[in-house]
Each structure stands twice: as structure tokens, then as C-alpha cells.
Amino acid sequence: MxxxxxxxxxxxxxxxxxxxxxxxxxxxxxxxxxxxxxxxxxxxxxxxxxxxxxxxxxxxxxxxxxxxxxxxxxxxxxxxxxxxxxxxxxxxxxxxxxxxxxxxxxxxxxxxxxxxxxxxxxxxxxxxxxxxxxxxxxxxxxxxxxxxxxxxxxxxxxxxxxxxxxxxxxxxxxxxxxxxxxxxxxxxxxxxSSFDRPNISLTVRRGHQAKEKNKSIGEFVRRHAGESGIIYCMSRNKTEAVAQMLQKQGIQCGVYHAGLSAQQRNETQDDFINDRIQIVCATIAFGMGIDKSNVRWVIHYNMPKSMESFYQEIGRAGRDGLPSDTILFYSLGDLILLTNFAKESGQQSSNLEKLQRMQQYAEADICRRRILLSYFGEISTKDCGNCDVCKNPPSRFDGTVIVQKALSAIVRTEQQIGTRALIDILRGSYSAEITGKGYQELKTFGVGRDIPPRDWHDYLLQMLHLGYFEIAYNENNHLKITESGKDILFGKGKATLVVIHREEPVAASKGKTKKKAIPKELPLGLPGTESEELFEALRGLRTSLANQEGIPPYIVLPDKVLHLLCAALPTTIEAFGEISGIGEYKRKKYGKEFVSLIRQFV
Known part of the structure; x- marks a missing residue:
């Protein structure tokens, strides 16, 4: 064997x-x-x-x-x-x-x-x-x-x-x-087997609306220049919109969804597998058909409907065991939409339960990997150190006044509003819905002007998670205050909220974007001191050989093997064959070209 x-x-x-x-x-x-x-x-x-x-x-x-x-x-x-x-x-x-x-x-x-x-x-x-x-x-x-x-x-x-x-x-x-x-x-x-994929980082960003998401994604992609990634969206229209946004920034990006012809979908998949495009914006249908080992990141533009879907989709990243990133954007709008989908499905109770577990993961303030592993029946005894909660443990503050402002506004509208109208009232926005119903006359109109809209979205998610209000899905998604919410509103208790941390925008470097260097924390027991120039030369040779054979570059040799070659610097075909992941067939087939290139650098 x-x-x-x-x-x-x-x-x-x-x-x-x-x-x-x-x-x-x-x-x-x-x-x-x-x-x-x-x-x-x-x-x-x-x-x-x-x-x-x-x-x-x-x-x-x-x-x-x-x-x-x-x-x-x-x-x-x-x-x-x-x-x-x-x-x-x-x-x-x-x-x-x-x-x-x-x-x-x-x-x-x-x-x-x-x-x-x-x-x-x-x-x-x-x-x-x-x-x-x-x-x-x-x-x-x-x-x-x-x-x-x-x-x-x-x-x-x-x-x-x-x-x-x-x-x-x-x-x-x-x-x-x-x-x-x-x-x-x-x-x-x-x-x-263990479900743990320690090379994959887990990050959740809450309360972002479309504009902030797009800005955040643009900055993220620029920081990961030249790296393959997938952006999962809930709808076909959203995949098209996100792809266009990235294409305008000069990023090679394709679209994959059920509204396209089979030929169009196949072309996108083929371009992605062969590194002709950097990113695919896709509905959940994409991904099962690829074994591409060098997908370096996965972004969920919308929250998935279950932990199974989420795990399967983030699993597209880092199949080669190298460090890879995942980001999940989570908003109240997603939660409301997915809940309605679940209620209309043939398996309502099962789908609602799955969605609730996904929601708990997204709102967690303990190690996310432990929650993910626990879902699949695997108990981890220590925090992972590679999720946003571990890297930035949440700090809390007395948010009673913030919660009271929101709950008061809900009560004064006789609990007949959704989240968007609530934020408009708190922010003092004279939108058509607000003025049409005379809500600008309420005492709470404008009491939350000092808090940005996206922070309000985040605080409302926290309040929902803490059980201060519920969403009446059968009543046009109106917000209803719970008994524990009433206790806070009438001063019988205090509300503790988590401090919101926003990622700092990274300024784009002037001039030509340099391809990102080799990951500094290779889980290969290797220091990140390899020659970037050699790595890029090996990638170039790999692409050339792949094009000659009409196969994807990662099938010639995966990124992990290229990193090992950079570290070991084999100068004979025998030494080339000793590298993990290179069998006899590949040693005979590719050894001469790769060894010849490495010798030039040595």
C-alpha cells in the first residue's frame, strides 16, 4: 500500500x-x-x-x-x-x-x-x-x-x-x-475524520450594507493580488453586480449561476481552474465541481442557509494545506430573507433549525472553530487562534441607553416597523416611509444620530441575539419587544453590548501591484524565507507545461509542492522525486525542466 x-x-x-x-x-x-x-x-x-x-x-x-x-x-x-x-x-x-x-x-x-x-x-x-x-x-x-x-x-x-x-x-x-x-x-x-481545517482562518463581519461590503471586498482583493478566490452570493443579480464592481477595478472576475447557459458556466469554471481569471462570483451551486488546490480565500457575500453549506463552501479554500482566508458577511436582511425561505420550504422545522445554528455561529463571541467543529460532533478543548474572535476577543460595555433608544422607538410605532424604518427613525432620516406615517414627530426621532447606520445594524443583531426583540415573520417582518426587552426598556435591568471593531482600510499602493509573497506561516515546518523570484519562475514553468498539455496548472504540480521545491532546491532528478507529492510518473515527466530551472537560481 x-x-x-x-x-x-x-x-x-x-x-x-x-x-x-x-x-x-x-x-x-x-x-x-x-x-x-x-x-x-x-x-x-x-x-x-x-x-x-x-x-x-x-x-x-x-x-x-x-x-x-x-x-x-x-x-x-x-x-x-x-x-x-x-x-x-x-x-x-x-x-x-x-x-x-x-x-x-x-x-x-x-x-x-x-x-x-x-x-x-x-x-x-x-x-x-x-x-x-x-x-x-x-x-x-x-x-x-x-x-x-x-x-x-x-x-x-x-x-x-x-x-x-x-x-x-x-x-x-x-x-x-x-x-x-x-x-x-x-x-x-x-x-x-477530524473536520478541523486549521489552515483556514474564519472571520465574520456583521451589519455591513452593500456599499460597505463592496468597499471591504475591493480592499481585501487588492491585499490578495493574484490569489484565486470565490465570492458566494445569494442571488444571480448579486453575483453579476459584485463581478461588475470588481471588473471596473481591473480585476479578472467571472460569474457562475443557473441563469447562464451550460456553455457559459463551463467557460467560467474552465477559466478559473486554468488561472485565466482570479475570482468567481457565484451562487451556491458553484464549487462542488472543482478540486482546484490553490484557492486562497472564500468570501460569503450573504449568510448561507446552513452550517453544512457553509462548511462545504469554505472548504474550497486551502485544499493544499496552505494558509487561506474566509470572510462571512452577516446582516439582518439576510436573516429575514433566509427565514422566509425556510418557512416556505417543504422541511420547515429542519431548515429553520439549521438556519438558527448558522445564526448562532455568525453571532458568536467565543472561538468560531469550536462552534463549527461542535456542530459536526467534534469537541475541541482549546481555542483555535485563527478566527476573528480568538484574534480580537470582544470587549463589552454598558449599552443600556442604546438598547432603550431602539426599543422605545419600536414601542412608539406600536411595533409596526421593520429594521430599516427603525434605523431611519433613530438616525432622524426623513425618508418617504417615515414622513408618510408621521414618525418624524416621535420623541425618539433622531435620538441615535451619533451612531452610524452600519453600527445600528450591528447593535440590532446583538439585541436580537440577546432576545430583546423578535421578528414577526408572519407580520411583514415587524419587530416585537420581548419580556426581557421590556425589563431593559423600563430600567429593570442592564444591557451589555459588544464593542464594534471595524477593519482598517488599507491604502492601495501606487504603481504596479506586486504579487503577494509566499505565505509566512507555511504549515510545512518551513520558514517563509524562500525566494519569491524562484517561486514565480516555477509558477511560470508550471503554467507553460499545463498549457502544452491542456490541463490546469495545479494538476501539473500544486502550490504546496512548488513551495517545497523552493525550500529544498533539488538539483538532481532523483532529489526532485523525493519531494512530497511527486510520484514516479511526474518525476520522469517534469523532473528535467524543473531541476534545470532550479539550477539556474542555485
Missing amino acids: LQTLKTYFGYEQFRPLQEEIIQRIIDKKDALVLMPTGGGKSICYQLPALLLEGTAVIVSPLISLMKDQVESLRSNGIEAAALNSSNDETENANIRRACVDGKLKLLYISPERLLAEIDYLLRDMHISLFAIDEAHCISQWGHDFRPEYTQMGVLHQQFPKIPIIALTATADKITREDIIRQLHMDDPQIFI
Whole structure:
């Protein structure tokens, strides 16, 4: 097993649980695997596929994901192919022939195509194992339910002796049980890896409105010049607007949402994977189909609807284990909209519960990673030191007067206003809604002029979280004071609020923006003293080789391997092959060019 791992994948040792999972499949027994994105799930079925006789059949939900995996395997010298509608008939005929002749080690296939082929191609093949990737799609309780996946139970009925491995990055207990039941798995062993991704920083910014968000994003992108990132938005229109905002600043940015044609979506994804664009602005549908290892950051323009969705989406960052950033913008407007969506959904109570947990995460003033891990049933005994709460522990103050001003305004309008009108009253804004209802005559009109609108948004979120008022979703989202709110309003208690910290804007440097240097805290046990010039030269060579082969640059060699090359400076092909992540095939294929370039610098 270790020899195969080194030969094809270039690693000297397994990550936690991988070896046990692989042994389980080699012993022809079923397994359900929960591993975080970037945690090494694919090795768990790719390695047994190489060790067992026959062809492994991998069920995957997206053509782009299959393409990515197949390219990656071929770049390691492994025979693999994907049978799908994007191929022409000749190509699919050749793939079928290769399967029957036993020339492929892995066949990737969509659930729909698998069902069509189950009585034909699959009967004529020697199958070693079935792997069901993104297995949460099977369960109606999963965050990305796909009806066609529910028919995968037919595999064990028709091929009872072939082991099944189901893999996912996110599945709570009820989803796990549903996956096992739907697949008719035979006494499967459940492997749950740590969900912790310590290289990913977690930051939440509350109370920003569109203008502040855009400014903040623009500044963030400038600080991360040349680094790949994804911005998730709730609506198609918002993805277009954010992309246009960035494009006006000269940033290469694409759009991905369901309103575009399949060709347009594929072009955006292809441009992103091949580093032709730096950023993708996308609705939640984007991301599952990419294995791009060097996504350095993920921004959520709007709050996601569940912790599963959030975890899956931030998991697109830092798959190579290098430091990566995530930012979640959270506002009352998002909360109201998502609550209404949940109430109108077919699974109201479940979706409201999931949203509430997401809200608790966003409003937390304790280590965010501990909350995230706890959601997935993993207890952490110490703070992470890599989230905004750990880096800037909240300081508090007596906010009783601020709370009283807001609650008083709600009462004086007979609890018939939403958050926007409340802030207009407090700020003394003569908007049409305010003057139309005569609210400018209220005693509380303008009593909060000294507090900026975005701070009011933040304080109102805190007050909601503290239970001083509720939102009546069935009454036009009007605000209603609770009993504990009345205690504060009438002086029977004190309200403690958290001091608001705003990130300081960073002035753009004049002249040409320099690409950001190598991360200074490489989780590779290496000091950040590598030559930036060499790193960029290696990136250039990688891009050139990738263009010649028509594959994404990170498939040639990931960023992590380039950093290791910068540190180790191998000047022979043998030494090049000793670098973690470089197998025999890549050593023979790329060694000469990379070693030659490194020698110039040495």
C-alpha cells in the first residue's frame, strides 16, 4: 500500500484513517467515510482501485468534477476515464471498450448514466469496487439532495459481492443513517475524520450594507493580488453586480449561476481552474465541481442557509494545506430573507433549525472553530487562534441607553416597523416611509444620530441575539419587544453590548501591484524565507507545461509542492522525486525542466 502511494501519488505516509479505510475496501467490505474537503477522500478509493483486480466505478454528480479527477489521475500515470454526455459517441464507445477489456483502473460516471448502463456495460465489466462520491446527495436530509442519487441502492442488489464506499465532507447523524439505508450497505464501518481545517482562518463581519461590503471586498482583493478566490452570493443579480464592481477595478472576475447557459458556466469554471481569471462570483451551486488546490480565500457575500453549506463552501479554500482566508458577511436582511425561505420550504422545522445554528455561529463571541467543529460532533478543548474572535476577543460595555433608544422607538410605532424604518427613525432620516406615517414627530426621532447606520445594524443583531426583540415573520417582518426587552426598556435591568471593531482600510499602493509573497506561516515546518523570484519562475514553468498539455496548472504540480521545491532546491532528478507529492510518473515527466530551472537560481 505504501509503495503504491509513493509511486503514484508521491507521498511517504498516509493521512489519519486512510490506511484503515483502504484495507477495509481491499477486504471487500463496505465503508462510509466522512472527511473534510481537502482531507484526502479520493485516495481512499483510488488506491484500492490500483491494488484490486478490475475497474473501480466512481459515481460522481458533476461532469466538471469527473473531468478534474480524471486529469489528475492521468497526470499521475493512472488509466482513468469519465463516461458522460460531454464526450462524443466515438469517445464513449472507446471508453466502453477499454472498460470491457480491463484497460481502465477507474471509471467515473454520473448516477443517471450508471442507471442506464447497469444492465449493459456494468454486466460486461470486471468491477473492483463502487465509490459513491458526494454521498450526502443521496439523502433528503443532506444539503444538496438529488433525486436520481436515491436509486443507487440498486448496486448492492445487483452486485452483492462488490464493496461500496460512500464518501462525503458533510453529513450529520440523520444524513449518515439515511445514506446507509438508501444504499443497502452491508454492515458498513463508519469512518469520521477530524473536520478541523486549521489552515483556514474564519472571520465574520456583521451589519455591513452593500456599499460597505463592496468597499471591504475591493480592499481585501487588492491585499490578495493574484490569489484565486470565490465570492458566494445569494442571488444571480448579486453575483453579476459584485463581478461588475470588481471588473471596473481591473480585476479578472467571472460569474457562475443557473441563469447562464451550460456553455457559459463551463467557460467560467474552465477559466478559473486554468488561472485565466482570479475570482468567481457565484451562487451556491458553484464549487462542488472543482478540486482546484490553490484557492486562497472564500468570501460569503450573504449568510448561507446552513452550517453544512457553509462548511462545504469554505472548504474550497486551502485544499493544499496552505494558509487561506474566509470572510462571512452577516446582516439582518439576510436573516429575514433566509427565514422566509425556510418557512416556505417543504422541511420547515429542519431548515429553520439549521438556519438558527448558522445564526448562532455568525453571532458568536467565543472561538468560531469550536462552534463549527461542535456542530459536526467534534469537541475541541482549546481555542483555535485563527478566527476573528480568538484574534480580537470582544470587549463589552454598558449599552443600556442604546438598547432603550431602539426599543422605545419600536414601542412608539406600536411595533409596526421593520429594521430599516427603525434605523431611519433613530438616525432622524426623513425618508418617504417615515414622513408618510408621521414618525418624524416621535420623541425618539433622531435620538441615535451619533451612531452610524452600519453600527445600528450591528447593535440590532446583538439585541436580537440577546432576545430583546423578535421578528414577526408572519407580520411583514415587524419587530416585537420581548419580556426581557421590556425589563431593559423600563430600567429593570442592564444591557451589555459588544464593542464594534471595524477593519482598517488599507491604502492601495501606487504603481504596479506586486504579487503577494509566499505565505509566512507555511504549515510545512518551513520558514517563509524562500525566494519569491524562484517561486514565480516555477509558477511560470508550471503554467507553460499545463498549457502544452491542456490541463490546469495545479494538476501539473500544486502550490504546496512548488513551495517545497523552493525550500529544498533539488538539483538532481532523483532529489526532485523525493519531494512530497511527486510520484514516479511526474518525476520522469517534469523532473528535467524543473531541476534545470532550479539550477539556474542555485
